Amino acid sequence: MKILILGDICGPSGIKIVKSKLQDLKKEKKIDFTIANGENAAENGKGITKKNFKELIDAGVDVITTGNHVWDQKEILEIIDKEKKLIRPANLLEGQPGNGYGIYKIKNKKIAVINLIGNVFMKKSQDLFSFTEKILKNIILKKDADFIVVDLHGEITSEKMALGHYLDGKVTSVVGTHTHVPTSDTKILKKGTAYQTDIGMCGDYDSVIGMNKENSIKKFKKDPTAKSHFPAKGKATISGVVVDADDNTGLANSINSIFFGNNFK
Ligand code: FE2
Numbered sequence: 627m628k629i630l631i632l633g634d635i636c637g638p639s640g641i642k643i644v645k646s647k648l649q650d651l652k653k654e655k656k657i658d659f660t661i662a663n664g665e666n667a668a669e670n671g672k673g674i675t676k677k678n679f680k681e682l683i684d685a686g687v688d689v690i691t692t693g694n695h696v697w698d699q700k701e702i703l704e705i706i707d708k709e710k711k712l713i714r715p716a717n718l719l720e721g722q723p724g725n726g727y728g729i730y731k732i733k734n735k736k737i738a739v740i741n742l743i744g745n746v747f748m749k750k751s752q753d754l755f756s757f758t759e760k761i762l763k764n765i766i767l768k769k770d771a772d773f774i775v776v777d778l779h780g781e782i783t784s785e786k787m788a789l790g791h792y793l794d795g796k797v798t799s800v801v802g803t804h805t806h807v808p809t810s811d812t813k814i815l816k817k818g819t820a821y822q823t824d825i826g827m828c829g830d831y832d833s834v835i836g837m838n839k840e841n842s843i844k845k846f847k848k849d850p851t852a853k854s855h856f857p858a859k860g861k862a863t864i865s866g867v868v869v870d871a872d873d874n875t876g877l878a879n880s881i882n883s884i885f886f887g888n889n890f891k
Pocket of ligand 1: 694
């Protein structure tokens with residue numbers, strides 16, 4: 627089973643490149659199932675609208691994960707409970723709508739996608755490690771799902787790395803999202819779980835993590851003319867990973883990063 631996981635799709639540039647390149651990429655890499663983090667897909671880079679959701683699904687994404695900006699576009703509340711292809715971090719504080727994971731059927735196999743959010747330097751949420759353990763009591767690899775893919779949306783590298791090792795051998799892959807900066811630590815952990823600390827973003831890299839660079843500098847300089855952050859609108863780069871998962875064990879045979887487009891030109 628070949629699973630493509632795309633990093634945070636950032637603003638109109640990110641949507642545009644996914645719409646124009648995803649089908650070719652899937653064909654070229656023989657992808658069976660595609661997951662993308664869509665929590666920065668909106669015009670202003672915060673949250674995801676109903677239109678964005680449809681655009682990404684129509685472009686060939688099978689499941690959209692989110693993160694700290696999940697509720698920024700209020701209209702998403704209208705669809706989050708019924709759209710099984712849109713999930714939000716499972717360990718948000720109790721009482722919030724939507725689902726934190728889903729199990730999807732593809733080629734007579736079941737693939738579980740779990741969305742989590744880090745505890746460190748993020749908004750208050752339920753304990754990442756104990757909550758994940760609770761979920762994995764209900765979703766056991768090769769019993770309840772043939773593959774289990776985890777998107778940990780978090781700020782710090784060490785928390786993501788610790789969760790990767792914690793889940794090693796219990797899930798197919800653990801990748802991080804949220805920082806928009808791809809790390810070069812793509813690897814298979816000791817017990818067979820594919821891992822990358824952060825898989826980067828699909829957006830304009832001539833920016834400050836996808837946001838307009840001039841405005842971002844003004845914000846850091848406390849310039850009173852600085853506006854709210856807004857996405858850089860130049861040509862985008864696609865960033866993510868392809869996980870080749872073993873149909874028998876549910877663990878990873880390989881993980882390779884993908885990074886192509888207009889990146890630093
Ligand atoms: Fe985020």
